Amino acid sequence: MQPDLTQEILELVRLTATSLPEDVEQALAQARDQEEPNSVARSVLDTILNNVKMAREHSTPICQDTGTPIFYVDMPAGWSMREMRRQIEAAVAEATKRVYLRPNAVNSLTGKNTGNNLGDEYFPTVHFHEVDGDTVTIKLMLKGGGSENVSTQYKLPDTRLHAGRDLEGVYKVVMDAVYQAQGKGCAPGFLGVGIGGDRGASFYAAKEALWRTLDEPNPDPDLDALEKRITEDANKLGIGPMGLGGKTTVLATRIKAIHRLPASYFVSIAYMCWAYRRHTLIYRNGKAEYK
Amino acid sequence: MREIQIPIDDETIRSLKAGDAVSLTGVMMTGRDAVHKWMIETFIRKTREPQGDDLEVYEAIKKILDGGVLYHCGPVVAGLETGEYKFVAAGPTTSIREEPYEAEVIKHFNIKGVMGKGGMGPKTLQACQEAPAVYFHAVGGAASLIAQSVQKVLGVYKLEFGVPEAMWVIEVKNFPAIVTMDSHGNSLHESILKASEAKYRELLGV
Numbered sequence: 387m388q389p390d391l392t393q394e395i396l397e398l399v400r401l402t403a404t405s406l407p408e409d410v411e412q413a414l415a416q417a418r419d420q421e422e423p424n425s426v427a428r429s430v431l432d433t434i435l436n437n438v439k440m441a442r443e444h445s446t447p448i449c450q451d452t453g454t455p456i457f458y459v460d461m462p463a464g465w466s467m468r469e470m471r472r473q474i475e476a477a478v479a480e481a482t483k484r485v486y487l488r489p490n491a492v493n494s495l496t497g498k499n500t501g502n503n504l505g506d507e508y509f510p511t512v513h514f515h516e517v518d519g520d521t522v523t524i525k526l527m528l529k530g531g532g533s534e535n536v537s538t539q540y541k542l543p544d545t546r547l548h549a550g551r552d553l554e555g556v557y558k559v560v561m562d563a564v565y566q567a568q569g570k571g572c573a574p575g576f577l578g579v580g581i582g583g584d585r586g587a588s589f590y591a592a593k594e595a596l597w598r599t600l601d602e603p604n605p606d607p608d609l610d611a612l613e614k615r616i617t618e619d620a621n622k623l624g625i626g627p628m629g630l631g632g633k634t635t636v637l638a639t640r641i642k643a644i645h646r647l648p649a650s651y652f653v654s655i656a657y658m659c660w661a662y663r664r665h666t667l668i669y670r671n672g673k674a675e676y677k
Numbered sequence: 678m679r680e681i682q683i684p685i686d687d688e689t690i691r692s693l694k695a696g697d698a699v700s701l702t703g704v705m706m707t708g709r710d711a712v713h714k715w716m717i718e719t720f721i722r723k724t725r726e727p728q729g730d731d732l733e734v735y736e737a738i739k740k741i742l743d744g745g746v747l748y749h750c751g752p753v754v755a756g757l758e759t760g761e762y763k764f765v766a767a768g769p770t771t772s773i774r775e776e777p778y779e780a781e782v783i784k785h786f787n788i789k790g791v792m793g794k795g796g797m798g799p800k801t802l803q804a805c806q807e808a809p810a811v812y813f814h815a816v817g818g819a820a821s822l823i824a825q826s827v828q829k830v831l832g833v834y835k836l837e838f839g840v841p842e843a844m845w846v847i848e849v850k851n852f853p854a855i856v857t858m859d860s861h862g863n864s865l866h867e868s869i870l871k872a873s874e875a876k877y878r879e880l881l882g883v
Binding site for chain 2: 429433436441558
């Protein structure tokens with residue numbers, strides 16, 4: 387019998403909204419240490435780090451834009467997606483009531499906010515995968531509007547940027563996306579890059595790429611090198627925290643390549659802000675573990 | 678860090694320069710996408726007839742915005758059921774979305790400070806020189822920290838726009854911000870854009 391995980395999912399939502407992952411906090415602290423003392427950049431990062439501490443302590447949202455709740459559910463064969471979705475929706479509505487989340491589901495035609503973060507089957511977004519074994523893994527990413535607005539998709543070849551259908555072309559369009567974003571995505575950011583797919587799958591892959599933790603290298607050595615090169619060069623732009631100038635503009639780049647049509651070569655950039663909110667719930671043998 | 682009292686006078690505005698760190702105290706109002714559209718359509722370009730409580734709200738907000746600060750923010754608010762509102766998370770939203778409207782809004786209401794993140798464009802920069810007014814940049818996502826500077830929620834207008842889009846009237850104390858666009862035509866955003874553009878062209882060979 388499929389257990390009721392509503393309470394566990396509620397805790398996952400609370401954790402994700404209020405407690406920044408350790409690896410992200412560490413990356414921000416390192417970036418802060420590298421900025422000049424008394425610089426705007428340093429004071430911005432100090433403010434951010436203070437806010438992170440405060441939010442965790444008081445269980446308040448790290449950022450007021452708690453974004454689109456995007457769930458990735460890996461569950462055993464035979465479990466019901468409809469039941470899981472129902473539990474997720476109940477947890478999200480309750481989290482909204484408890485003010486862990488801001489009501490963010492707006493009807494695009496009427497402008498009406500639903501008030502409880504439940505929209506259609508796209509809000510919250512839930513992706514399902516069936517896995518072997520009896521462990522359920524639920525990952526939650528909260529992705530805000532600011533970062534989403536500077537996320538973008540290119541088609542290669544790109545004439546303006548002299549970018550062809552190769553990794554050099556990918557480099558150019560990703561750099562262009564970072565330049566165009568300036569500070570508007572709440573830099574310093576993280577870049578999720580999807581290569582290939584149709585337009586939808588391409589963006590999906592870009593967001594999925596973001597899940598690789600900050601210490602995991604890319605299994606593909608060419609992509610690993612490209613990730614490091616993009617991060618290093620993006621920082622040479624000097625855009626800095628909040629786009630107010632500084633040494634750190636991008637904290638990490640994560641690339642995922644998937645298959646594409648012969649006619650299409652999409653490169654999608656899922657720009658993630660400094661408030662990179664992601665956590666995982668692992669449920670096995672009646673016990674819940676949170677990462 | 679300069680302490681600024683709201684309402685702000687023109688002399689104070691003219692004395693502020695891009696890059697100055699400030700600490701704001703007084704009463705301010707939030708307003709973002711829905712509010713700007715409503716203001717422009719109903720009262721400034723008048724492409725729409727005032728309806729319901731529009732006129733009442735307009736009279737009330739005129740007083741708050743005259744010499745005041747408009748904060749681009751969609752807060753997380755507790756106490757919705759009881760009406761005992763408390764700001765829980767209140768960082769800025771990206772201001773550039775209001776660029777088509779802001780110059781007219783600043784002039785119509787005599788707003789002295791527009792606050793948000795990411796800066797605004799040439800139309801707003803021009804209006805800042807004329808009004809005079811400045812753009813205050815609050816730290817994006819420092820939501821819980823900023824909520825602490827909100828002493829009291831004095832009221833809310835147009836809650837039917839949704840919690841993030843309503844006009845929240847708040848009393849703040851020592852709200853930290855940086856002037857990034859001043860009343861003399863200087864914009865930190867423009868200078869960073871130019872500097873990053875040079876490097877970008879060099880790296881991409883374009």
